[in-house]
Amino acid sequence: xxxxxKVLIVDDEEELVLTLVExxxxxxxxxxxxxxxxxxxxxxxxxxxxxxxxxxxxxxxDGLEIKSVVEREHPTTEVVLVTGQGAHDPEQDLDxxxxxxxxxxxxxxxxxxxxxxxEEKESE
Amino acid sequence: MKHDSEEFSQVDESAFFGRVAASMSHELSxxxxxxxxxxxxxxxxxxxxxxxxxxxxxxxxGIHGRLSRQTSRGIEIIQNLNRFAHSVDERSxxxxxxxxxxxxxxxxxxxxxxKDVHLQVSYSPDQILVFNxxxxxxxxxxxxxxxxxxxxxxxxxxxxxxxxxxxxxxxxIVAPRPAALREKTSQPDFLQALAEKLRSTISFRQEGxxxxxxxxxxxxxxxxxxxxxx
Numbered sequence: 001x002x003x004x005x006k007v008l009i010v011d012d013e014e015e016l017v018l019t020l021v022e023x024x025x026x027x028x029x030x031x032x033x034x035x036x037x038x039x040x041x042x043x044x045x046x047x048x049x050x051x052x053x054x055x056x057x058x059x060x061x062d063g064l065e066i067k068s069v070v071e072r073e074h075p076t077t078e079v080v081l082v083t084g085q086g087a088h089d090p091e092q093d094l095d096x097x098x099x100x101x102x103x104x105x106x107x108x109x110x111x112x113x114x115x116x117x118x119e120e121k122e123s124e
Numbered sequence: 125m126k127h128d129s130e131e132f133s134q135v136d137e138s139a140f141f142g143r144v145a146a147s148m149s150h151e152l153s154x155x156x157x158x159x160x161x162x163x164x165x166x167x168x169x170x171x172x173x174x175x176x177x178x179x180x181x182x183x184x185x186g187i188h189g190r191l192s193r194q195t196s197r198g199i200e201i202i203q204n205l206n207r208f209a210h211s212v213d214e215r216s217x218x219x220x221x222x223x224x225x226x227x228x229x230x231x232x233x234x235x236x237x238x239k240d241v242h243l244q245v246s247y248s249p250d251q252i253l254v255f256n257x258x259x260x261x262x263x264x265x266x267x268x269x270x271x272x273x274x275x276x277x278x279x280x281x282x283x284x285x286x287x288x289x290x291x292x293x294x295x296x297i298v299a300p301r302p303a304a305l306r307e308k309t310s311q312p313d314f315l316q317a318l319a320e321k322l323r324s325t326i327s328f329r330q331e332g333x334x335x336x337x338x339x340x341x342x343x344x345x346x347x348x349x350x351x352x353x354x
Contacts (some may be wrong), residue, residue, distance in 0.1 A: 013154050015190045019161040026168050057150070084153035104157035104258065107164050118245045 001115045006047075007031040010040040010054040010066065011082065020053075023107050037061025041069055049077050051114050053101070056083040065097060078117045136314065137262045138265045141212070147234050148205045155198040162190045204230045211259045221252040221261075221293050221341065228262040232269060240278040247286045252293045256322055256343040265295055268326070268337045271315075272299035291346040297337040297345050 007024060009031060011017050017033035024031035030051075034040050037060050041053065052070055056063035067079045084103035099117050101110065160234050166187055173179045207227045236243045272282055278301065283298040319326040323342040328335060 013158055015194065016154065016161060019158065019165050019190065023161065023165050024167060026165075026172075049294040058194060059238050084150045084157070103153050104160045107161065 001119060002027045003027055003111075005050040005114065005118060007032075007114060008040060008043060008049040008052045008054075009033040010037065010052060010063075011035065012058045019045065020107070020110070023065070027107075027110070027111070027123075037063075037066055039068055044070065044074055044077070048074075050118060051078045051080060053080045053082060053110065053114070056081050063095075078121055080113055080117060134330050137259070137263060140266060144208060144231050144266070145205070148201060148208075148231055151234055152198060152201050152205075154202065155194050158194045159191060159198070162187055162194070176247060177335065200230075206292055208262070215254070215257045215259060217258065218253055218255045219258045221254055221295070222247040224258045224261060225265060225295060232266055235270065235273060236282065239273055240343065241273055241274060241276045242279070242281045243284060244281055245286075246286045248288050248293075250288055252286070252288050252344070254293060254341055254343040256324075256341060260318065260322050261341065263322075264315065264322060264324075264326070264339060265297075267315055267318065268297055268339065272297055272301075272337065275299070275301045277301070288344075289340075291340060293341045295339040298331070298334050299337065300334050339354075 007029060009017050009020050009024075010033070011020075012035050014035050017035055017067075021031045021033040032043060032047075034043055035079075037058055040054065042060065044052070052066065054063040054066050063081045063083075067081065070077050070079050078099070080099045080101055082101050082103055082105075099113065101113050105113075127192060128278070167186075169183070171180045204217075204227055208231050211224070211227075226245075226247065229243065231241060269282075269284070276282065280300050282300070283296075285296045285298075287294055315326055319339065325339075325340045327338045330336075
């Protein structure tokens with residue numbers, strides 16, 4: 001799969017968001033970043049994204065809320081939930097069907113996860 | 125609920141320790157994640173430079189700034205966690221209340237951040253020495269804060285004050301949701317039991333539209349004294 005997709009990064013860690021966006025753009029991937037859940041929902045109303053990569057735990061609107069809004073209002077957009085919850089199995093702990101990525105992750109792992117999610121969607 | 129058994133108390137202490145450690149490790153994971161990505165960006169730029177693309181000094185300075193800030197933040201988290209972890213070493217010891225509460229707030233701030241609640245903390249200008257249990261004091265203040273946070277709304281401001289009163293040192297938490305907080309704390313429960321173990325008292329007082337949780341700590345030492353009480 002080519003890098004012709006558009007990603008929204010949502011995390012309250014500002015410098016992480018800035019760096020991820022820079023690195024994705026470096027690879028020719030269209031990427032935007034925001035540090036608040038509210039800003040993510042506003043941005044999703046303004047433009048379309050193929051994937052939203054969002055931190056599970058954030059002040060205000062968190063990753064789970066964003067996932068539920070995206071599923072309801074932006075059905076063509078996929079969500080990857082990022083968690084820093086160590087050795088736990090987030091899918092089992094939260095009992096939800098979702099794509100997860102554990103922090104810290106390499107950029108390669110992030111891009112691979114995004115492609116995996118999009119390929120899965122295409123094959124449905 | 126009564127908490128008489130020492131065994132039960134140890135379970136609660138472990139739960140408190142675990143919550144703080146998990147929160148701090150989450151925070152540290154954010155720092156490491158950022159450093160990891162910033163190092164990756166540096167690698168990207170080195171590769172770009174090697175292939176003939178110019179890399180500006182300003183960009184490198186920006187990357188250095190990110191690395192430097194995150195490293196300092198990581199060091200601070202580790203120092204706070206280390207101080208917190210060592211507060212269980214001696215359970216009956218002379219300590220300075222301002223610094224113990226300051227460290228607790230630094231390890232507990234993330235819980236408030238996640239609820240978008242702003243903590244305003246003020247400390248006594250005087251040194252407050254007490255002979256008591258620093259770990260249990262942190263546990264008590266943390267639990268009181270936790271309850272106040274449970275009933276807080278986004279953008280609420282919670283004020284925490286450490287002061288020396290005539291009756292002794294007091295830690296005061298002023299929460300802006302009195303009715304809900306009173307409902308949560310109206311039963312004699314673990315907070316009271318914990319305060320008793322500290323030979324201290326905890327009380328609740330309504331002040332206008334706010335509710336205060338007042339913790340009076342026993343074991344105060346006169347300024348300049350280093351003797352332990354009998």
